[in-house]
Amino acid sequence: AALPVGNVRAVGVQRLGDGFVVASDRLRRFDDAKTRELHSPGEPTSHAVQVLGDGTIRSVSFTGSAVVVTDHVRDGQKTHLAFGIPEARKPTSAALTPDGSQLVVGDDRGRVTLWTVAERQHLGTFNSGSLQPISCVSYSDDGKLVAAATASRVVVWNVEDGKAVASFKSNARPSFCFLPGNDRIAISDHGGIVRVWTLAGHAEKVLHGHVGRVTGLGVSPDSRTLVSGTSTGEVKFWDLRTGLEMFSQRRHPTAVTVVVFSANGQLLITAGEGHLAVWDSGRN
Secondary structure, three states, X not given: OEEEEEEOOEEEEOOOOOEEEEEOOOEEEEEOOEEEEOOOOOOOOEEEEEEOOOOOEEEEEEEOOEEEEEEXXXXXXXXXXXXXXXXXXXXXXXXXXXXXXXXXXXXXXXEEEEXXXXXXXXXXXXXXXXOOOOOEEEEOOOOOEEEXXXXXXXXXXXXXXXXXXXXXXXXXXXXXXXXXXXXXXEEEEHHHEEEEEEOOOOEEEEEOOOOOOEEEEEEXXXXXXXXXXXXXXXXXXXXXXXXXXXXXEEOOOOOEEEEEEOOOOOEEEXXXXXXXXXXXXXXX
């Protein structure tokens, strides 16, 4: 299925793949063949979203230099928590851990700041070593690592001690995703190439085949399939055991920037500016 939507910034998929939430110009839940509006007029746009185990939808939005985490429960009630970035820097990207318990925010001066959500405890601020804005941030599945991309580099930190455990150069406004097991990361590079790196710095796989720039990456929960989307709207499925392409389709009219699987691997969402596609079983 394909759905017309606004500029999709994030998608949260329910664990069993029986519904999902889209953060674009509005926040909307799609399940039970119904669409529910979660975004009230005048509310800021969400930049990250997770569907928690109890069905609560946790979203992250920006208001000036403040970051607001909002919980949307099924009866329509909302709760809001505000977080202030040190030195009033401007937030540029955000992510939640898979269980929604921690928040990371990238800013316009190359730093990322972490908090626990419920306690609002500041866990640290990490420096990418660049003054370039952080274009994307993400947690590993276990929440022990966090990664951030600038225009030319992806840096990975240990959440507990704030130490950088890996740093990778890239020349193409990199997209990235952690692989299950949290010891590997896939990163796009110039020429439509995707490299799978160990955090020790070894290039495990080099995936060739895209014509356009790779703008979105996601991996299946069983770590067998990597999905990449490009600036031309093309989506490719790769066998991570062999490094070979399995399937390709140009399903989008413009760049694919979001690639998200459900936790059980039964649903895949790819999306970008004004478009979203739903793939059954992450295969076609």
